[in-house]
Amino acid sequence: MEFDDTELGHDVLEHFRSATRAWLEANCPKEMRGPASSEDQVYWGGRRAQFASDAQRAWFERMVVRGWTVPEWPREYGGAGLDVAHASILREEMSRLQCRAPLMSFGISMLGPALMRFASETQKMEHLPRIARGEIRWCQGYSEPGAGSDLASLNTCAEDRGDHFLVSGQKIWTSYADLADWIFCLVRTDPAAERHKGIGFLLIDMAGQGVSTRPIRLISGTSPFCETFFENVRVPKGNLVGSAGGGWEIAKYLLTHERESIGDMSILPPGVARLHKHAILAIGLEHGRLTDGVLRAELSRWEVDSRAFQATLQRLREQATSARGLGAFSSVLKYYGTELNKRKEDLAMSIAGVRGLRWSNQAGAADPSGDTARAWLRSKGNSIEGGTSEIQLNIIAKHLLQLPGA
Amino acid sequence: MRYSLNEEQQLLQDSAGRLLDLRSPVSAARALRDAADENGFSRELWSEVVKLGWSGILIPEALGGADLGYVAAGIIAEQCGRTLAALPFLSTAVTAVTALLQGGTTEQRQSILPRIAAGECLVALAIDEHPRHAPERISTSAVSERNGYRLSGQKIFVLDGNASDYLIVSARLTDPGPDAGGSTALFLVESARPGVEIERTLMIDSRNVADIHLTDVRLTDEHRLSPERAGRQLLESALDAGRALLAAELLGMARECLQRTTRYLCQRKQFGRRLAEFQALQHRLAHLFCEVELAASIAQAACVAIQDNHEDLRTLVSAAKAKCGEVAMLAADEALQMHGGIGMTDELDIGLFVKRIRSANETYGDVTYHRDRVATQYGF
Numbered sequence: 001m002e003f004d005d006t007e008l009g010h011d012v013l014e015h016f017r018s019a020t021r022a023w024l025e026a027n028c029p030k031e032m033r034g035p036a037s038s039e040d041q042v043y044w045g046g047r048r049a050q051f052a053s054d055a056q057r058a059w060f061e062r063m064v065v066r067g068w069t070v071p072e073w074p075r076e077y078g079g080a081g082l083d084v085a086h087a088s089i090l091r092e093e094m095s096r097l098q099c100r101a102p103l104m105s106f107g108i109s110m111l112g113p114a115l116m117r118f119a120s121e122t123q124k125m126e127h128l129p130r131i132a133r134g135e136i137r138w139c140q141g142y143s144e145p146g147a148g149s150d151l152a153s154l155n156t157c158a159e160d161r162g163d164h165f166l167v168s169g170q171k172i173w174t175s176y177a178d179l180a181d182w183i184f185c186l187v188r189t190d191p192a193a194e195r196h197k198g199i200g201f202l203l204i205d206m207a208g209q210g211v212s213t214r215p216i217r218l219i220s221g222t223s224p225f226c227e228t229f230f231e232n233v234r235v236p237k238g239n240l241v242g243s244a245g246g247g248w249e250i251a252k253y254l255l256t257h258e259r260e261s262i263g264d265m266s267i268l269p270p271g272v273a274r275l276h277k278h279a280i281l282a283i284g285l286e287h288g289r290l291t292d293g294v295l296r297a298e299l300s301r302w303e304v305d306s307r308a309f310q311a312t313l314q315r316l317r318e319q320a321t322s323a324r325g326l327g328a329f330s331s332v333l334k335y336y337g338t339e340l341n342k343r344k345e346d347l348a349m350s351i352a353g354v355r356g357l358r359w360s361n362q363a364g365a366a367d368p369s370g371d372t373a374r375a376w377l378r379s380k381g382n383s384i385e386g387g388t389s390e391i392q393l394n395i396i397a398k399h400l401l402q403l404p405g406a
Numbered sequence: 407m408r409y410s411l412n413e414e415q416q417l418l419q420d421s422a423g424r425l426l427d428l429r430s431p432v433s434a435a436r437a438l439r440d441a442a443d444e445n446g447f448s449r450e451l452w453s454e455v456v457k458l459g460w461s462g463i464l465i466p467e468a469l470g471g472a473d474l475g476y477v478a479a480g481i482i483a484e485q486c487g488r489t490l491a492a493l494p495f496l497s498t499a500v501t502a503v504t505a506l507l508q509g510g511t512t513e514q515r516q517s518i519l520p521r522i523a524a525g526e527c528l529v530a531l532a533i534d535e536h537p538r539h540a541p542e543r544i545s546t547s548a549v550s551e552r553n554g555y556r557l558s559g560q561k562i563f564v565l566d567g568n569a570s571d572y573l574i575v576s577a578r579l580t581d582p583g584p585d586a587g588g589s590t591a592l593f594l595v596e597s598a599r600p601g602v603e604i605e606r607t608l609m610i611d612s613r614n615v616a617d618i619h620l621t622d623v624r625l626t627d628e629h630r631l632s633p634e635r636a637g638r639q640l641l642e643s644a645l646d647a648g649r650a651l652l653a654a655e656l657l658g659m660a661r662e663c664l665q666r667t668t669r670y671l672c673q674r675k676q677f678g679r680r681l682a683e684f685q686a687l688q689h690r691l692a693h694l695f696c697e698v699e700l701a702a703s704i705a706q707a708a709c710v711a712i713q714d715n716h717e718d719l720r721t722l723v724s725a726a727k728a729k730c731g732e733v734a735m736l737a738a739d740e741a742l743q744m745h746g747g748i749g750m751t752d753e754l755d756i757g758l759f760v761k762r763i764r765s766a767n768e769t770y771g772d773v774t775y776h777r778d779r780v781a782t783q784y785g786f
Contacts, residue, residue: 276784276785276786280785280786289786290781297774297778299786304725304776304780305729308725312699312704314409314703315409315410315702315706332695394688396692397691397692403668404680405682406688
């Protein structure tokens with residue numbers, strides 16, 4: 001049932017749906033359908049990017065031409081200028097055919113929306129189309145060894161040297177910094193100012209002198225996380241987004257987008273075997289029920305919460321106007337989505353039993369054992385990265401419940 | 407837009423909410439309880455909302471209804487939950503109407519539905535026979551006779567049974583014939599028919615619930631709901647409509663508990679500070695807020711699924727009933743705990759919510775019943 005569409009609007013949308021379906025069927029190569037089974041099947045773009053296959057290249061290039069790597073972005077920035085209704089039809093049709101995203105990128109999910117809102121026109125024209133076309137791979141420089149949950153205590157400094165900033169300091173948890181071309185950073189521009197007000201939002205080309213990275217190994221094994229070091233890096237003044245003291249506001253806005261994408265995590269791409277299917281295979285049925293009745297109950301409880309979470313994602317997306325985003329509601333998604341994902345991985349380990357304990361030192365090795373445990377261990381970080389669950393609850397208490405002193 | 411309200415629905419929500427705040431605030435539910443009201447609801451209020459189309463909310467316009475659909479019905483149920491408004495809405499306007507719309511014969515639909523829409527009669531679903539909901543386990547028998555059936559058995563927990571003019575009774579057919587034997591059938595029975603004995607039972611939420619004793623009640627073929635539609639399926643459809651609406655009502659109560667508790671913590675001072683300033687309590691409220699948001703989404707999804715006759719309807723309805731039940735119980739517990747001693751007193755309204763939440767949670771299957779049903783729907 002369509003609630004608010006006129007008959008005419010409905011026809012236009014249905015026409016878009018059938019045209020989109022036909023185009024996707026003709027243009028999305030068979031190899032690009034179904035979930036990616038390894039990291040190299042996901043295309044992240046960037047200066048050093050290589051296509052894993054001709055199909056991956058073809059799919060990416062066709063989508064770029066249509067502006068469908070960033071369907072909701074305006075055309076002048078490389079998007080297709082779709083409104084929420086059209087974009088959601090595109091998403092549904094891609095999901096129906098199980099089309100993979102042609103381009104994964106922090107530029108799309110995080111930096112883009114922030115630039116759209118806070119950057120100068122020159123900066124937008126310089127960076128947005130290159131994000132849309134996958135030419136530059138971005139990473140995020142927020143956390144520091146001494147600034148985790150208390151992000152505003154960061155002290156990587158950007159000293160004003162007239163025509164440029166001189167940047168020195170260290171960032172940590174910079175995902176894929178070793179593969180990225182540029183980094184968007186929070187830097188202290190004014191050590192004397194009130195701590196939220198002395199922070200700037202700076203775009204830094206990592207090819208420059210003085211930038212280095214080092215990967216971090218986690219309890220789950222190798223990880224995309226890095227430490228990133230800046231030693232007297234010269235950054236042009238034109239790379240500052242907004243005012244020298246306006247970085248915190250941008251950071252907060254951008255974090256809401258990060259939270260949304262992390263919150264999405266517990267939603268499986270269609271085609272990935274569902275948890276209960278694994279359980280049926282591993283545990284077996286008796287009279288149509290899993291033989292472990294208590295595990296069955298836990299699993300069912302998870303499925304109920306998962307359905308409720310999916311419905312919440314859909315509802316909040318409908319309510320959010322694309323310009324304003326979800327605001328503090330993204331904390332609801334981040335908090336609940338990551339906790340749900342941790343529960344899922346716990347259940348996956350229970351289903352696997354002692355098989356889940358097997359380990360190999362290399363992720364994605366020929367022997368896939370270890371993947372269950374690796375995913376379980378990795379999921380423990382979900383409620384820490386991108387703002388801990390406790391920080392999300394603080395945000396909800398303050399902005400959605402308006403509690404005093406929160 | 408499917409899971410968020412459009413302008414028309416927003417208006418309905420606002421006007422229903424305002425009306426109930428004015429005419430049926432929580433103090434009205436308290437007054438009905440204290441007066442040990444025979445009906446358990448206010449006939450006056452019912453006539454008033456009948457004029458607004460609530461009784462005919464699912465009934466087609468041609469039969470005198472407002473035909474606003476299940477999403478609109480869910481909006482009203484949520485508002486009723488918020489103020490604990492007791493009305494024969496769920497029994498008559500939702501479950502009975504759904505059964506009649508989907509399984510009533512043409513004669514039944516044309517004779518009863520316009521009268522329901524006009525507020526001239528109440529119809530109750532007489533389904534349950536066991537303390538824990540198990541609608542497929544039916545001992546009530548309908549023995550075939552010349553020109554009809556003879557109905558015998560006992561039903562419990564019949565919502566608004568004491569006030570109803572008609573009952574829709576589930577029974578097992580004991581026809582020795584080749585196909586009908588053992589299958590489920592529904593009958594539309596006049597409450598005043600000889601052999602029907604209705605006994606009101608008092609429940610913790612002071613709502614109108616009755617036990618029904620059926621002793622050799624003579625029925626004709628005209629009493630039976632359409633035999634073309636399998637009784638078991640029809641019963642599930644009527645119950646699913648009720649479950650989705652109960653989910654919405656539970657959501658309304660959960661929201662109200664959260665709101666009242668938030669307000670209280672912002673006023674109450676201990677250790678020289680407002681309780682709301684303590685992070686241990688802030689995080690509990692914030693967690694509850696998230697749970698209520700999830701409950702709201704799945705309740706809406708269930709109403710939309712019924713409206714659209716979605717293929718996944720059964721799963722979504724059970725997910726909604728399970729989730730909203732769980733969240734409302736959490737909200738009730740948190741409200742009690744965070745109000746402290748005062749919340750335990752009868753003077754405060756929190757207890758009224760705790761009692762109605764428990765009761766609505768048990769109605770037509772509780773949390774574990776519906777988690778079990780979700781697992782079955784998924785095939786595990």
